[in-house]
Amino acid sequence: MSRNIDNLRDIVHDLKTPITSIKGFVELLLQSPQKPEVTKEFYNIILDESHKLLNMINEILYSCKNQDINNINNSQEYNLNIQIGKYVKELTPLARKKNIDININSNSSDIYVSIPEDKLSRLLTNIIENAIKYNREHGKVFIDINQEQDMVFVKIRDTGIGIPEEELDKIFNKYYRSSIVENDISFEGSGLGLAIAHDIVTDYNGTISVNSKLNEYTEFVISFPASQINQIQ
Ligand SMILES: Nc1ncnc2c1ncn2[C@@H]1O[C@H](COP(=O)(O)OP(=O)(O)O)[C@@H](O)[C@H]1O
Numbered sequence: 001m002s003r004n005i006d007n008l009r010d011i012v013h014d015l016k017t018p019i020t021s022i023k024g025f026v027e028l029l030l031q032s033p034q035k036p037e038v039t040k041e042f043y044n045i046i047l048d049e050s051h052k053l054l055n056m057i058n059e060i061l062y063s064c065k066n067q068d069i070n071n072i073n074n075s076q077e078y079n080l081n082i083q084i085g086k087y088v089k090e091l092t093p094l095a096r097k098k099n100i101d102i103n104i105n106s107n108s109s110d111i112y113v114s115i116p117e118d119k120l121s122r123l124l125t126n127i128i129e130n131a132i133k134y135n136r137e138h139g140k141v142f143i144d145i146n147q148e149q150d151m152v153f154v155k156i157r158d159t160g161i162g163i164p165e166e167e168l169d170k171i172f173n174k175y176y177r178s179s180i181v182e183n184d185i186s187f188e189g190s191g192l193g194l195a196i197a198h199d200i201v202t203d204y205n206g207t208i209s210v211n212s213k214l215n216e217y218t219e220f221v222i223s224f225p226a227s228q229i230n231q232i233q
């Protein structure tokens with residue numbers, strides 16, 4: 001904690017230098033008229049110092065963002081099997097409406113990730129909900145949860161309508177809905193779920209990829225660094 005305060009003091013102190021310089025040159029320009037070439041030189045110094053200031057602020061913002069993510073990352077671990085079990089249970093009424101069977105498989109009961117629960121829920125509920133929504137009557141959803149070395153993989157595969165191959169690279173774009181569903185009122189949606197999922201995955205050092213065949217299947221694979229909690233217990 002005290003190290004953070006010391007860092008903050010150093011950073012704020014460094015910001016004083018360009019601001020003092022800018023202030024000084026503006027005061028000089030205001031106080032006494034200068035020769036045109038001197039005025040130009042002062043303006044150039046002010047511009048340079050402003051750039052420096054902006055770069056420093058950008059660096060600070062960037063490191064604050066990383067620090068926030070690290071802090072959150074260290075906050076709590078969640079057992080992925082238990083969490084996914086909960087999300088599937090919540091989605092059961094939706095699955096029942098279409099008589100969809102959901103299978104969950106895992107290679108270990110001790111798989112943990114360090115992602116806040118609200119983010120984990122939003123990410124996985126979105127993908128599992130899609131697997132139900134864009135499925136056929138009496139279709140299936142297979143969820144595989146596996147840990148391999150220090151990585152965790154969640155594979156969500158359905159037997160649904162699929163996504164045209166040429167649209168796969170746009171599927172994570174905000175508001176994008178595939179040409180199969182966009183004009184079909186039985187598939188309502190906003191096109192935001194996958195964009196949010198993608199943001200969450202990248203914020204927590206994960207990856208997400210998609211594979212699909214029209215009218216056969218869609219499969220999302222999500223990976224995250226495994227949390228080390230299972231090695232402590
Ligand atoms: N499992 C899936 N099977 C087929 N298409 C899918 C699947 N998941 C997503 N899609 C396609 O990707 C689009 C974007 O998904 P999403 O961002 O969750 O938005 P929404 O579900 O609100 O339309 C969907 O509209 C649909 O066209």
Ligand SMILES: [Mg+2]
Nearest residue numbers: 126130189193
């Ligand atoms: Mg969706």
